[in-house]
Amino acid sequence: MTTTLTAPPQAANPLRAGxxxxxxxxxxxxxxxxxxxxLMKRMLMPAMWNLRLGxxxxxxxxxxxxxxxxxxxxxxxxxxxxxxxEFSRSGLAKEPLWSDFANHVSYVSGPFDDTDAYKxxxxxxxxxxxxxxxxxxxxxxxxxPPSLFATIVGKLEDAGLGPHQNKTGxxxxxxxxxxxxxxxxxxxxQTEVSKVFDEKQIYRIDHYLGKEPVQDIMALRFxxxxxxxxxxxxxxxxxxxxxxxxxxxxxxxxxYDNAGALRDMIxxxxxxxxxxxxxxxxxxxxxxxxxxxxxxxxxxxxxxDRARVMQETARGQYEAGSIGGKPVPGYREEPDVRPDxxxxxxxxxxxQIDNWRWADVPFYLRSGKRLGHKMSEIAIRFRAIPHxxxxxxxxxxxxxxxxxxxxxxxxxxxxxxxxxxxxxxHIRSVSMDFNYGTGFGVVSxxxxxxxxxxxxxxxxxxxxxxxxxxxxxxxxxxxxxxWTATYDxxxxxxxxxxxxxxxxxxxxxxxxxxxxxx
Ligand SMILES: NC(=O)C1=CN([C@@H]2O[C@H](COP(=O)(O)OP(=O)(O)OC[C@H]3O[C@@H](n4cnc5c(N)ncnc54)[C@H](OP(=O)(O)O)[C@@H]3O)[C@@H](O)[C@H]2O)C=CC1
Ligand SMILES: O=C1O[C@H](COP(=O)(O)O)[C@@H](O)[C@H](O)[C@H]1O
Numbered sequence: 001m002t003t004t005l006t007a008p009p010q011a012a013n014p015l016r017a018g019x020x021x022x023x024x025x026x027x028x029x030x031x032x033x034x035x036x037x038x039l040m041k042r043m044l045m046p047a048m049w050n051l052r053l054g055x056x057x058x059x060x061x062x063x064x065x066x067x068x069x070x071x072x073x074x075x076x077x078x079x080x081x082x083x084x085x086e087f088s089r090s091g092l093a094k095e096p097l098w099s100d101f102a103n104h105v106s107y108v109s110g111p112f113d114d115t116d117a118y119k120x121x122x123x124x125x126x127x128x129x130x131x132x133x134x135x136x137x138x139x140x141x142x143x144x145p146p147s148l149f150a151t152i153v154g155k156l157e158d159a160g161l162g163p164h165q166n167k168t169g170x171x172x173x174x175x176x177x178x179x180x181x182x183x184x185x186x187x188x189x190q191t192e193v194s195k196v197f198d199e200k201q202i203y204r205i206d207h208y209l210g211k212e213p214v215q216d217i218m219a220l221r222f223x224x225x226x227x228x229x230x231x232x233x234x235x236x237x238x239x240x241x242x243x244x245x246x247x248x249x250x251x252x253x254x255x256y257d258n259a260g261a262l263r264d265m266i267x268x269x270x271x272x273x274x275x276x277x278x279x280x281x282x283x284x285x286x287x288x289x290x291x292x293x294x295x296x297x298x299x300x301x302x303x304x305d306r307a308r309v310m311q312e313t314a315r316g317q318y319e320a321g322s323i324g325g326k327p328v329p330g331y332r333e334e335p336d337v338r339p340d341x342x343x344x345x346x347x348x349x350x351x352q353i354d355n356w357r358w359a360d361v362p363f364y365l366r367s368g369k370r371l372g373h374k375m376s377e378i379a380i381r382f383r384a385i386p387h388x389x390x391x392x393x394x395x396x397x398x399x400x401x402x403x404x405x406x407x408x409x410x411x412x413x414x415x416x417x418x419x420x421x422x423x424x425x426h427i428r429s430v431s432m433d434f435n436y437g438t439g440f441g442v443v444s445x446x447x448x449x450x451x452x453x454x455x456x457x458x459x460x461x462x463x464x465x466x467x468x469x470x471x472x473x474x475x476x477x478x479x480x481x482x483w484t485a486t487y488d489x490x491x492x493x494x495x496x497x498x499x500x501x502x503x504x505x506x507x508x509x510x511x512x513x514x515x516x517x518x
Pocket of ligand 1: 033034035036037038039040066067068069070110111112113142143144145146148176177178
């Protein structure tokens with residue numbers, strides 16, 4: 001069978017020239033463990049459908065859902081069609097393509113610790129090789145409660161589905177976050193997974209890495225000559241990394257109340273942003289070269305002194321408030337959250353990187369739920385000008401700030417000072433903005449599409465390697481330990497819809513700085 005590539009729409013905008021879709025995955029069966037779950041419904045199946053629409057799925061593919069719910073193949077397909085209709089960026093699933101796609105979808109029902117269920121799975125995979133030409137290639141996607149990751153990996157091996165038992169094709173595994181709940185549990189999980197899979201076969205997903213503006217951090221830094229010379233302690237005053245959300249726990253209170261913002265966002269997504277923005281240029285653009293540099297810079301993060309955790313961090317928990325004019329309940333009123341919960345829904349941490357490039361440049365990281373706006377960004381604040389030429393006209397000039405806007409309004413913005421038109425020399429801060437949507441005339445694909453496609457092609461660049469996961473846990477552990485051990489009597493301490501707790505403002509004020517407004 002052959003696959004036709006969809007030609008990119010004709011470029012009216014010169015920036016679009018050269019955008020081509022040529023990222024077709026290898027023939028394979030993809031097995032989604034946790035196929036009846038929330039992530040599958042909202043993200044993973046819509047992503048598969050859009051990969052099909054974009055001709056990024058190979059002609060020889062098969063999709064297998066696996067979970068306990070007793071679906072037949074047909075009732076699972078019907079369920080998946082509903083989720084595509086509701087959540088796919090391409091709108092309602094259209095015929096005849098949907099029926100063709102649905103033919104490639106099947107379902108295995110059973111508990112993840114049941115050996116017989118894996119035998120059924122093995123039969124389905126062998127059948128797929130015959131019927132769809134999937135060539136023995138298998139991609140297992142673990143979208144299940146993390147407590148089941150190790151069990152599933154062990155059972156795959158028991159059923160003869162381990163990568164080293166596969167004599168005809170490749171076997172890879174995508175593992176959802178969180179990879180562990182602390183350093184020890186992450187190491188224990190790694191021990192179990194690595195008994196069956198080699199590092200090159202393991203794809204630890206961090207969906208932030210699949211976001212276009214996050215991938216663009218490397219392009220901005222290493223495909224331009226003007227930024228890298230000033231990307232260091234001589235010119236940079238400080239760096240702020242923010243991942244602010246307006247949503248609360250969205251029906252995931254049971255998970256979140258045992259996680260909190262530090263585990264849920266800082267240890268993985270925000271730490272990956274830090275690594276990309278602070279790392280040295282990799283020796284090439286291969287997965288290992290990039291991940292070597294990410295690991296190196298994370299290793300250079302100064303461990304937070306356990307005695308100073310409360311000075312170097314801030315935590316918060318939201319109380320009832322309003323967002324976009326609508327009242328929302330406090331965290332402790334959310335379903336499955338303990339009424340006296342000590343879990344932080346906001347975390348801020350100040351880090352230092354001990355290397356030649358970044359010595360003495362503070363990196364301020366923050367993430368929180370139920371804040372005033374959704375906003376993820378990296379802001380590089382440059383130093384003040386060394387000499388004031390313009391006397392009073394230059395009083396109170398803002399420092400230059402380069403902002404990489406990850407979402408929403410994906411783009412890059414440079415704040416600089418300019419003369420206000422008129423007879424007098426009056427200077428004011430202005431900004432030069434690039435927006436991905438209008439600049440390239442395309443809407444970015446959701447991260448899961450990019451990441452699943454990459455795993456099908458064996459490109460691990462946008463997945464987190466074990467050494468980085470371990471190092472990121474190492475960085476947050478002193479904070480986790482101290483926060484867990486100390487009940488915060490001030491909780492809840494910020495109103496939903498606001499800027500976060502006052503303690504977070506004090507963290508920066510102590511250094512004579514302020515957070516950017518959310
Ligand atoms: N949902 C989200 O927004 C996000 C989720 N994630 C991660 O994705 C993963 C999945 O999350 P989510 O979809 O929300 O979880 P859900 O709780 O919605 O789904 C869990 C899935 O696992 C299945 N399952 C659970 N226990 C068993 C078992 N013993 N045997 C067989 N199947 C079982 C369930 O099947 P059944 O109900 O049929 O028993 C269900 O399909 C988690 O690792 C989570 O941390 C990461 C980022 C965001
Ligand atoms: O991994 C997670 O990410 C989401 C935020 O993702 P975004 O793409 O909307 O920024 C967060 O809501 C969730 O709690 C967390 O588990």
